Amino acid sequence: MKTAEDDRGACSEGPREIGLCLLCGLPGAGKSTFARALSHQLRLERGWAVGVVTYDDVMPDAFLEEASARPLPSQWKLLRQELLKYLEYFLMAVINGCQMSAPPNRTAAMWEDFIICLKNQDLVSSASLETQSCYLLTKTAVSRPLLLILDDNFYYQSMRYEVYQLARKYSLGFCQLFLDCSLETCLQRNGQRPQAVPAETIHLMARKIEKPNPEKNAWEHNSLTIQSTPCSSEASLKVTDLLLTALENPVKDIEDNVEQKETDRIICSTNVLHQADQTLRRIVSQTMKEAKDEQVVPFNLKLLAEELNKLKAEFLEDLRHGNKKYLCSQQTIHVSDVISFFHYEKDNIVQKYSSKPH
Ligand SMILES: Nc1ncnc2c1ncn2[C@@H]1O[C@H](COP(=O)(O)OP(=O)(O)OP(=O)(O)O)[C@@H](O)[C@H]1O
Structure with a gap:
């Protein structure tokens, strides 16, 4: 020097x-x-x-x-x-x-x-x-x-x-x-x-x-x-x-990548969240309509609505925090994966309350 x-x-x-x-x-x-x-x-x-x-x-x-x-x-x-x-x-x-x-x-x-x-x-x-x-x-x-x-x-x-x-x-x-x-x-x-x-x-x-x-x-x-x-x-x-x-x-140079990834993640998750929120709302209301059509008793209807809304909230909350259980790959969250996962859990709940009045 x-x-x-x-x-x-x-x-x-x-x-x-x-x-x-x-x-x-x-x-x-x-x-x-x-x-x-x-x-x-x-x-x-x-x-x-x-x-x-x-x-x-x-x-x-x-x-x-x-x-x-x-x-x-x-x-x-x-x-x-x-x-x-x-x-x-x-x-x-x-x-x-x-x-x-x-x-x-x-x-x-x-x-x-x-x-x-x-x-x-x-x-x-x-x-x-x-x-x-x-x-x-x-x-x-x-x-x-x-x-x-x-x-x-x-x-x-x-x-x-x-x-x-x-x-x-x-x-x-x-x-x-x-x-x-x-x-x-x-x-x-x-x-x-x-x-x-x-x-x-x-x-x-x-x-x-x-x-x-x-x-x-x-x-x-x-x-x-x-x-x-x-x-x-x-x-x-x-x-x-x-x-x-x-x-x-x-x-550090690497910070830029982390920063970029974080930005990408936020943009991605914001879009995914919005789309998922809209779609899950539609699924819940459609499911409730079907349950009414099938004449599920009012008490069960109430419980079904509560459980479905709770499930929807949990899904959105998990998504917001980037919960990996919906990821098909390590990096990308696809709304379709979230929806099919939701359908699976929703069907289990519907089954519980689908008994028609005797
Ligand atoms: N804390 C203070 N209390 C009172 N007067 C102040 C204080 N700080 C600066 N001044 C006075 O305000 C005037 C502007 O201060 P200074 O040049 O530090 O501002 P500046 O933000 O650097 O302005 P510029 O961006 O135009 O260069 C100076 O006359 C300075 O003496």
Whole structure:
């Protein structure tokens, strides 16, 4: 592993705990303020290496140079992806223990700001090779744990997913912190800033924002919502817990398969459940009609209806939990299998109550 420190004779080996922590929330929610405080605290109290990448600090200057007009959303998207590419170059250097090279196609101003951002946090050093677009990593960059905090609005789930994919590609820890702050407070804080974001942008974002949703998206399970007020010690503990969990449980490629399988299972079982529910209802009412036609005594009719409805509920409950007894193969549940199984059990019950009045 070659680092700037190695050049001075130091050696750097150790557990490769690297994590990406994504901050999201409305403009003015206090993300940058929080990121600064958190990184300071983690460095001081835990001795972690921390890098904060505040997108606003790196991206706008690129536009000042390349375009005077306000960028279109599609341009922002491309720039965000380009910045993520820079991060990937840094991560590759960290993981492989080599120097960080510059990506071949890059927006000069943004790359420069990115390098300044890393240098200011003692993650890369000026090196003699700098003229050739190579940067040596510092001792901080190769020490562990290393946490990179990405500070942007990340108001769409798709924006956050790009970061998750990066974490997965390199088996890194991944977590999300959502800074919860009322629209009024964001507008008020924003209004007091020298370079305020247009208020209508904040209104629009408040309407569009997709908060982390761990129930819906398995990949977002490592997320925490915190209030944008001065951090209580309890909130601070929760944040540390989230970060430790992420660092100790790097994202694995396999998770995607599990996630996909789980999604498939839910879609499949939802469809199966719906179809099964409809069909079983029809079978029960048809069976009851036949029993009446056969003049089953009213008392038995009542018991028969109770038993059939109970059986139907049990079947649906089992299906909901993926009970394997209806599976013809290990993976797929067919409604036809469920129905024939139900018919079999239903016939047994019908037989019990089919005695006609004497
Ligand atoms: N907890 C807080 N209490 C009061 N004021 C705060 C708090 N957090 C941040 N602020 C103030 O609100 C303003 C916006 O904060 P900050 O830049 O951290 O927000 P942000 O979410 O990073 O915004 P943006 O997304 O636009 O970069 C700053 O002037 C900051 O001093």
